[in-house]
Amino acid sequence: MRFTKIAGAATGALVLGMLAAPGLVGSAAAAPSALELSRTFDCTMSSAGQTLAFTYAADLKVSADGTAVTVTGNNVGPVGLPANFSVRGLNASIVLNLNGDSVTVAKDTDFAAPYYAGNVAVPLGTLAGTRTASADLASGSIGALNLAIDMHVPYGPPGGTVQNNQAFTCAPKPVVLTGSQAFDCTAMGFGMTYQVNSTVTTSGTGVTATLSEKFSPGMPAFVKVQEIGVKLGVKLGSEVVNLSGTTAFSPAADGNLAFTLPALSGTRTGAGDPAAVTVESLDINVKSGGTDYPVLCTKAVAPTPTPTPTPTPTPTPTVKPTPTVTPTVTPTPTVPPVVAAPSKTAVKVKVNKKKKTAVLSVAVTGGAVKATGKVKLVVKAGKKKFKTVTVKLNGGTGKVTLKKLKKGKYKIVASYAGNTAHKASQGKGSFKL
Incomplete structure (x- = not known):
């Protein structure tokens, strides 16, 4: 299989910094350096x-080694094929963007029989490429992803057919x-206060936003509004984007609405996955009778709190x-020794799929006291161990x-060490996202 088109580079999210190997080496034999990168794509x-x-x-x-x-x-996958289909390549x-340079890595893999069923994931393999620089990896991100499969279709002529280079279109998840x-x-x-509550969506270099709060220009009803224009400045990472x-x-609508x-x-300019957004500026223009009436807006400043006087x-x-x-x-009366009571540890899970969170509730019972x-x-x-918390x-x-x-599926082991009133115990739980 061969690609005929490679998508332009974009930026993704850097998950882990440089992992430099120990030891002293010369510049001509620098030890390999590594990064772990992640990004989610929707493929069709x-x-x-x-x-x-x-x-x-x-x-x-x-x-990277030199x-x-x-x-x-x-x-990769499952890609959505029925189980009686097979993926043969x-x-x-x-x-990738490595230290600010665009690098393409690729791998064309032909799987050996008995091939992979159409409804199971297939291995990505080891992709290789070449960069112009040779410095240790310090930063990186995933830009574009291109995937194509060779698949066997069990219909048509006897024995079915093999369709090669069936390409997916993969785009970063918004x-x-x-x-x-x-x-x-x-x-x-006339003065007024407007609260910007915005929902900002990024997809590659494209940015869109909506404002949930309605705006009242404060005009009389007989003044007719022909048009309202809005300019909003937001900050995504270190880049200010004008929407x-x-x-x-x-x-035309009544002006008192x-x-x-x-x-x-x-x-x-950037196309990576931003972690947060801040609202920087707002401009509103109301057009009435063919004339523009600009609404000048500045960030509201929170009042300075009055200091509490120090009492004499x-x-x-x-x-x-x-x-x-x-x-x-x-x-002093002789106190009999405290005998630790048996305990029972239980863990319950409440999953929020939309926010991709899970609340783990632990309860330890047994004995006369909490x-x-x-x-x-x-x-x-x-x-694979995901996280350990106390x-x-x-x-x-x-x-x-x-x-x-x-x-994926997650498993939990909850271990209570016990104390003078309770013996140690252990509980288990699981959840799926």
Whole structure:
């Protein structure tokens, strides 16, 4: 298989910094350096009136030895084929940004019989490419992903047919962020406050946004509004992106209404997955009778809190010493030793698929008093350890929230070490995202 077109490079998310090998080496024999990169792509293919679609959450390990670059990663798919189809080959090409340079790695793999069923994931293999620089890897990101398969179709002539180079179109999964900022605005001499509550979506270099709050220009009803235009400045990472949009009204609308502001769009230079958005600027223009009436807006400044006055200390009176009285000592009764009661540890999970979070609730029961101390939670994603957290018990219970979860099955082992009133115990749980 061969690609005839490689998508342009974009930027993704850097997950782990440089892992330099120990030891002192000369510049001519520098030790290999490595990065771990991740990005999620939505891939689709249309063939014979059918559409295949799947999501690939790429987790890549990138190694550079001089100018040579190799990449390994997690399995691809399932790609959406029926089980009686088979995948006989995979052609993968990935565009990376390494230390600011664009590098393409590729691998054309022909699988050996008995091939892979159409409804199972297939190995990515080891992709290779060459870069111009040779410095240790310090930063990187995943840009474009190209995938094509050779598949066997069990229909048609006897024995079926093999269709080669069936290419998928893969695009980075859009990232949706929310940002809020209050603005003090002035229109035609009248002051007003507008609260920006925006939902910003990035997909590659494209950026769109919506504003949930309606805007009231404060005009009389007899003044007719023909058009409202909005310019919004947002910050994605270190880049400021200007978004704009316009809504026209036909017939013109009454000026005393509350207006839904237009959808906004713009373009950015970077194409990686931003972690957060901040709202930087807002400009609104109201057109009436063919004349533009700009609404000037500046960020609202929170009032400075009034400092709490420091109270004047009251002088401490002189206290006359009290005569020492020798108390009668009462013998301390012998207290029987405390016997630790058996305990039971249980863990429950509440999953939020939309936010990709899971709340783990731990309860330790047993004995006459509530359990105290800590519970250690070991969470595994499949067979790989995902995270270890410690929960402090309060009244025998505790909870913790796991964030940024990926799709898959998770197992939990909760270990309570016990205390003077409770014996140690262990509980297990599981969940699926």
